Amino acid sequence: MIKKINNYVSRKNTFKRVFFLFLATNVIYGIIIFVTIPKVMKYSDGMKILDMLPMGYNAEYVKNLFVTLGENGRHTYLFEQIPFDMIYPGLFGLTYSLIIFYLSKKINFDNLSIYKIALLPMFAGIFDYLENIGVIFLLTKFPDLNEKVVGTSSLFSLGKSLFTTLTFLTIITLLFLMVSKKIKMNKK
Template identity: 30%
Template sequence: MTTRKVKADTVLLIVFGIITAVICAVMNLYLIPHIEASTDGMKCFDMSVLGYSYEEAKTFVGSLSSESLGIYLNRQLPLDFVYPIAYCVFFSLCILKMTKRKWLVCLPVVLAVFDYTENICSIIMLKNADFSQEIATLARCATTAKTMLMYAVFIVIIVLLIIFVVNKKKANKTNDGEK
């Protein structure tokens, strides 16, 4: 029986993958549905993938119950400030493990910057019902950019994974042929 040494980067990848998945599950399966329950079907800022108008943002904030507002400000958003760190590290480690193109790591980093911009704008809008149209516009742009970058990161990782697996299979066939 041979023992295989697990590399530290693999352990980190697994740990941050689990952290990312747990945070995502808590937000999407518990917190966000609870917040949205008081808004007559309106979506949280994070879930409005194509953004929202100033009027929609005002209506959403105005429709939140005090309980939902508290959950949004005191549970959802604090967790959503940890989430970008977790997925940024996880996605970056995935990319670094599968390619020499280190510059691709900038994608999850920029994604996290847009997520933080969205979160800060959300706090401003939730704490000040008289927020400006500029804040809503910045939030909408950050949400849309975050969504598009998230899709881009997923596509990059899927493509890299396919290339990685194909190259591994080719290497294994070559090694098997040399024996």
Template identity: 30%
Template sequence: MTRLFWVVFATSMAVYLAMALWTVPHLAALTDGQMILDMRPTGYSHAEVVDYLAALGDDGRAFYLTVQHRLDLAYPALLAASFGIGFAILYAGWLRWGLIAAAVLGMVADYSENAHVATILHSAVEAVSVEMVQSASFWTLVKSGADSLCYMALLIGGGLALIARWKRRG
């Protein structure tokens, strides 16, 4: 199962790197350095979204809706699978299942965020309502919280497993 973890984790990180090194910088360049909505862990306001859309333009919207969202179609499931496999290896009992539930919540929130952001990107700037932005931002916050918890749990569990391994060896 450890090998499966590393294969799925490496695949998810490859997709993440494609976004981090290609699509996100491309979209930031189109918006004078503004971060894409998906990468704002503390959420965003209506005014911030209106400003972002104005800077993004039609070509940027098209790129976000196609290239960025296609990569982000695979990433949430790959990340949740990585977390789930990692938690199955590192933890037992209720903690394992609670962390797996957090990973699934992060995935569901990411897909919900993507759907809400797509609705915003398809809308004319003046048609983007405060409610649309609040809903998208809510899912961004849920995703960020769940994923942060999962990353911390994976690092802590992996660190503890390494320490235990070193102690057994010597």
């Protein structure tokens, strides 16, 4: 089974596909960072929105943020920011998993562990989706905030941050190993 998955991923995981997915993922990310988040932040009086709090948040912060955002800010968050943030996690998970596979093949790291490591971006994406669902729930139920939902959504934010960080550390490590391998080969 693992060999079949390995063969399929190896055949389909070309540089062009990975590069195209990387571009698509980062176009969506760029829209989020440079367009939709700034639109919401116009209403926030300098408070960071929930998506930008990697260490989580509490019910008091959420209440203060939502009050500060006002009806227009909450509407912008729900109907302009969240839709793009519902596209991004899936793209992130797929793209960065394929990047991990691609880099692993380039350094001949052909091991069962790579399949486990390649799940890191998928988990980041799953936690991002769960965080988004929590934020949607909080926005639609405001001013009735449920502390358990806030706490759960905050935990999802922490999970997203953890797995995103592990993803990028993995990619940096694989890039370092790939460059080291090239340097060694050039010295021979």
